[in-house]
Structures are given as structure tokens and as C-alpha cells.
Amino acid sequence: MADRAALEEAVRLQGERVRGLKLQKAGAELIEEEVSKLLKLKAELGSDEGKQKFVLKTPKGTRDYSPRQMAVREKVFDVIISCFKRHGAEVIDTPVFELKETLTGKYGEDSKLIYDLKDQGGELLALRYDLTVPFARYLAMNKLTNIKRYHIAKVYRRDNPAMTRGRYREFYQCDFDIAGQFDPMIPDAECLKIICEILSALQLGDFLIKVNDRRILDGMFNVCGVPDSKFRTICSSVDKLDKMSWEDVKNEMVEEKGLASEVADLIGAYVKQHGGVSLVEQLLQDPKLSQNKLALEGLGDLKLLFEYLTLFGITEKITFDLSLARGLDYYTGVIYEAVLLQTPTRQGEEPLGVGSVAAGGRYDGLVGMFDPKGRKVPCVGLSIGVERIFSIVEQRMEASEEKVRTTETQVLVAAAQKKLLEERLKLVAELWDRGIKVDIRKENLVEEIRRRTSQYPPHLLN
């Protein structure tokens, strides 16, 4: 090791000697001699030294933002931030890494996707996986019991990115959360209003926000006969209904997860349902669900939520969807996910979601996990998935810029010709004012003017 260090130092010095010689413009032979000494030393170092030169990539799943991409990003953040501010949110920031302990036990199965830092003799650290756990830690640390805050920052997940679909290992999240004990469902409704405002303002086309409730899901599993120990794993399966067919999901539940087929069928009957507040009313009358206290609580809150959403004027964007079963463990109440809709190809065909662009829900137990006395601070929030939005806006900008570029050129040319004439006339007028005789009909008018005056406007095209 010491030998290598000495070798590296020797290489460096020799490199400097060569550089110095070149700067001093020493004799070519001398330079060559020293250069070959340098190359020999480098060869001794071994193949690592050579490799060092050819590292020209960002790590897997990450990317640079060029000036152009920064312009897109700026535009999108402006819309999002002005919406958050319009709703009275403050802004905070937290470190890119947390103590490993802070993140442990918060993400369930996803924990294996966390980037750890190397143990270099100090605290064990890991890169933040989302902005919600840092937020809960911030609240507990500062003993805050209520705050409305937004936080825009990059988060880190070691999954297999499908980069063409806008998923990375390093990506931005824009989070907005309301923490505090308030009258039910008002802040929850405001979160949904915010998602609508942002997606509309970004002009991403039609969108839909699916809403469900963790208690309705758990109540439903209970009345269908799912064993308690299988709740979370069956939940993950149901969550896949936006990507897989019911047949495939049922197969996973029965064959892979050992659920009784009849139980799966009962679940199937529920999770295929989606609709407006009328579905909520209907389920409140459902013989099985209405016997389950958890489900009733969830349904009651959703009913109240729909009342507020009506007052906010956004119910046509909202659908109560029993198949929505978002992955993260810490949700305790309402959950929601916004998807962009492709335009239907045929009349009457239902629009397909093309992927989630925003999501969130209520998580009342998280802050309590950080408080030494287990004091709870109820929270509800949302996260905008901007990476997908960046791609869409970027594509849209390129398409319209093409048009703008072309138009601008035409206008520019026309303007240049017009300007040329105007400038000529102005100049001629100046000369006349000075008593200089100039014939406006002269062919090389500009040359003439230039000759007679020492100055001409630099922008004049001739």
C-alpha cells in the first residue's frame, strides 16, 4: 500500500516535471525522455491508472440535467410551488442522508431498496428513501404538533429503473403535508384539491384520482375471510390490479400466497367496484361490510370527504376505487393516487391510466414512532411524481418549439427586411438633419452612409 502511494506520488511528480518542461518549452528530446519515464511509472501502477481516464457515465439510474432540461424542471417546479404557496404552506429541507436507524422498519418490503452509506467508522447512514419519514423525524425532533409544509428534493431507491418510463434511482419528489389534529377530512380534501390544481395547471390532459381507505381494505379482507397474517401480502397483490388482470392477481393470491379460492372470489367481487359517492352509500348498506367497524369508519370518512370535494368543485375528477391498495405500510386512513388518462381510441372505450403522477394518504401513526412518549401527530399528505411530468413537458416543449422556431425565423426574416428599410430611412433622416446630402434612391445607400458617418448601428443587416 505504501509502495503504491509512493508510486502514485512519483507518477504525479513526473507528470508535473513533464508539464513544467512543456511549459518551459524545453527540448523535444528531453520532453520525450521524461514522458517515457512517466509512461513506465504509470504502467507500474497497473491497469487501474489507465481505466481512470475513461469513466464517462453517471451511476446507473441517475442522470445529469442539461440547461434545456433545467428549463423544463424550472417551469414545472414554478407551477407546483406556486400552488403549494397558494395553500399557505411553508417550506423545509432536510439532509440527503439520515441515520440508518431512522429509516429502519418504516418501509416494509421496500427496505431492501435503500442505499446504505459505507461504514467509515462513524454513524451508520443511509440515503433518504422518501420525504415523509424525514418529515416525521423533523416533527418529533422539534416537538411540532402542527405544520403545513412542502419539501422538494431528490430521493434514492435502488430498484431496477425502467428509464424509458421515467423511473430512476435518483429522482425528485414534491411533497406537501399537513400535520396536526383537526376536524376530520378537511385537510384530506385540501390535499385532493391541490393535486387537481397542479395537474390542471401543468396541462397534462385528462386525469383521474382514485381514492380508497386503508380501513375499508382491512375491513373488506376481514369480512371476506382473509387470515390476519395474510392481510399485507394480499394487499400487495390487490395493488397490482392496475398492471395485471384479475385472473393473474387471483392466481398469485391462491397459488403463490395460499389464499382459499372462495376468499379470493369474494375479494374479487369488491375490488372490481369503483364509482362516486353513490358507491360509498351502497357499501354502507352492504350486509357484510356494514358489520365491520373498521370498514364503517372508512366509509363514513369517505362520505364526508365527498361532501367537501363537492364544495371544492372537483368530484368529477375523483373515483372511489376499491382496488387501490398502495404499497407503503404507514398509511392509516384515506389513500389516493392520480393517473393521467390517454384519450380513448374508440368511442365508449374506457380511458386507460398511463401511470401514476401523484399519490398520498393519511398516516396517523408515523410521528408517534419517533416520539419517546409515543405522542401521535396525525398527518395527511401528497407527493407529486415529477419525473414522469418532466418527460411529458419536455416532449411537449420540443414539439411546440419546432413550430415556434420556424415561425420565429420567418418573422425574423420579415422583420429584418422591414427593419433594414426603417433603419435606412432613419439614417437618411439623420444625415439630412445634419445637412448632408444623400440620395435615397442610391443603390449602395448603406455603404454611402457608412462612408459619410463614422458610426452605424451595429445591428443593421446589410
Next chain:
Amino acid sequence: MADRAALEEAVRLQGERVRGLKLQKAGAELIQIEEEVSKLLKLKAELGSDEGKQKFVLKTPKGTRDYSPRQMAVREKVFDVIISCFKRHGAEVIDTPVFELKETLTGKYGEDSKLIYDLKDQGGELLALRYDLTVPFARYLAMNKLTNIKRYHIAKVYRRDNPAMTRGRYREFYQCDFDIAGQFDPMIPDAECLKIICEILSALQLGDFLIKVNDRRILDGMFNVCGVPDSKFRTICSSVDKLDKMSWEDVKNEMVEEKGLASEVADLIGAYVKQHGGVSLVEQLLQDPKLSQNKLALEGLGDLKLLFEYLTLFGITEKITFDLSLARGLDYYTGVIYEAVLLQTPTRQGEEPLGVGSVAAGGRYDGLVGMFDPKGRKVPCVGLSIGVERIFSIVEQRMEASEEKVRTTETQVLVAAAQKKLLEERLKLVAELWDRGIKAELLYKKNPKLLTQLQYCEETGIPLVAIIGEQELKDGVVKLRSVASREEVDIRKENLVEEIRRRTSQYPPHLLN
């Protein structure tokens, strides 16, 4: 391991059962709840002490900190000034990932390499957190085969040193970098960098400052003529760099006793590094019998002379001092180097101002991009970095001292009601205001007291209250109240947005009225 996972799952399920029972208010079965809770605690105890510890992690990692809304307001203010200066000079902006391949960072930082945060080897590429924004920039240039660009980049960087946090140094901190890459006529971009530092430090109103300038070639030439052995150049350079913190005696002692430099050589160095001045010092050294024999030193001095000519044209020479003791740490500088320090006001007449630490620095680094290019193609670069963390502290202190109330939100109006059962009307009105772009809030209570709502406005600096009432609803008006003056006036519903806009356009959003 599997046992532990099963145990954790059992704990979680039991926790949910307890929670479910509590939610169902299994009233008479209070005993049942207690029974389930004690089962839960037993399971947790089995998991071991880790489970207990998990609850009490209430700190950020060493050397890092959160930014509260107030601190974000400071940060925003400072970045606005810096960014508008960078843009004024025609810079584009880029961003890069927080970590790079370990190989990218290897061999670029000399002795400081041990301060790099590595990521754990989790089976993929070896990664490390960026140490600065300059190496990522060089990698970006080479990767995109760019030969000229003027760019700024504002982002956090990571260094595992021992932070003296009261002096504003952290392990995670912002850098604001501006760099000009490309082959240009000498010293013009270098002069622009110094002009930018002056503009930014002046605009931030941080008091008097000074920019020390030197050149790597002058340093190396000087070491050479003083008789420093080549192999000791860099290490002697580090010692000289400490002159802003240590006395000459201590620095000389380090060079002689710890680094084995001959005492006479150290003395010769001492004679040079004590010198600082303006362009006249450059002229003087150009005539120095020893230095003038050294080609490297002559090059450096020649470029500095040209630089001073441009700085004179830019009108900033009184802020610049040629200081032979400036020997900035990073290995990749190849030409001019500079460092800006804030000056404390002298305590006694005639006493020289002490620097209170560097707030900006930079230099020319012509060889870095070539290290990334497969063909070794060089792209000359010169740039600067603003050390904003120190600036944040100063601005924050100044704001606290001035007692200026800084708002952390921009809300223009609170939608309120004096009577009960008006939640629906408040929700409708606030949504209408949001849809018209007005920044508005309401309390998340069905029947809040008017006093509570008014107090909320005073605490958060919201200037207006839109009060709904039964009678007002019938009359088609809203009572608009100014929080500061307490005056109320009835505004017709359809004119409300206009009136709010009119009144709030007078106030910059961050000021209380």
C-alpha cells in the same frame, strides 16, 4: 434471520390488532385491549433492545442540519442574489447526481480524498457522494464532448471532516459554482470571475471584503528558487496555506520539524510569502533576481499583470490583493487562484482588518477535463465557488438583529366565519379564491371562534380576513378586514378578488404590515 422477520411480522400484526380493537372501542372489553397490548409488549421484548431504541432517534447525522421555514427564507434570499448575478453574466444552469462512480472521484482531491463519503458496496457499482461540483462538471464536459460552456450549479456537497458547526462548517453544505470552460484569450474569463465575486459579495451587503489572488505557477516557481525539493512541493504548499490561520513561526516549525525542510529554505520562503500588495508587487517580483530566472514564475506573474489591467477596467482593483501566501489546497489548479474573505471592522485605529474566513474562492484548472477524456483532450476552465453556509449565518443573524418580521408563507387572506355552521360556505369561498389564484387559507375546524382565526393571522402575518356571516351571505357581500388596522368593510362577492389583489399588491409578500 427468518425468525426475526416472522417475529417482526407478528409484532406488526399484533400492533394492528391492538389498534383495531382500540378503534372499534371494544368498550367493555378494556381488559381485552390490555391483554392484547401486553401480548404486544412481550413480542417486542423478544425482538430485543433494537425495537426499543428505534423510537428515540431524534437527530440528523453529525455535521448536517434541517432547514426550518425561517432558514429557508434566508436561503431563498441569498440564492436569488447569487443566481441573478450568474444570469446577468450569461450563465446556463445544470444539475448532476448526488453521487458519482467512485472512479470518477478517485485521484482528484489529493490528501482530502479521505474525506469522501463512500456508499456501501451493495453488489452494484461502487459509488461515492460528490465532494465538490468541479469534478462532476469536468466529467459532464468530457461526457458530452463540450468544448465551451458558461454554467452555474447550486447544490449540496459532502465532506467527512470535523465540522466546527458554530463557524458555519458542515459535512453537508451548499456550494454555488460558476465556471467558464473553453479556449479563450488569456485572463478575460478569469477577470470576469473576480468581477462576479465582487458583485455578489457587494449585493449581499456583507460588509467589507478582500479578494486574495495568487498563481500556482508563481508558488511552484517560488518553491523551486528557494530550494524546496520537488517531492515536497505539495506538502510545503499545504503548510503555506495555513498562514491565514497560523503564525509564520508555527508554519515554519511545521515545515522544518514535521516535514523535514531545511531551515534556510524555510526562511527564503518566509521572505516571499509575507508579501502582499497590488500590481506594483507583481512588477517588483518580475524584477526579482531569483524569480525572474524561473520560467514558471514569470508566466504566472505575466498573467497576473494582464489580469490587473482587466480588473482596473472592471473597476474592482481596490478589492483585490496579490498575496503570495495564498496556496489553496486543491491539486487541480494550474494557474490563477483566488479567495475572498470578509473583513471585520478594525477594533483600533490603524489595526489591520482580520479576515473572518473565506466566503468565496476559485481559480484556473486547465488539466482536469483532460483527465476524463479518452484522448486526453484538454478543455481549459476557470471558475469560482461561493461558500454560502457562512453567508447564511451572517444574513440570518442580521435578520434577527433587525427585528424585521419575516414571513414564512405568502398567504394573502384567511377565509373566516364569526358564526357556527358556516364550514360549507368557507370551503366554497376558499376554493373560489384558489381557483382565481388568490393565496388563501382557512382553519381546519368546523366552528372556529373568530378570535382564534384572527390570532392565527397575527401569528403568521396574513394581512386580510374575509369574514362570512349569515347576513352577509343574504346581502351578497363578504366582510373584508385588515388585520393591521382592524378596519372592516363590506365588499360585494364579485369584487372580492379584485379588492384582495389591490390591497395586497402594495405589500411585498415577506413583510408584515
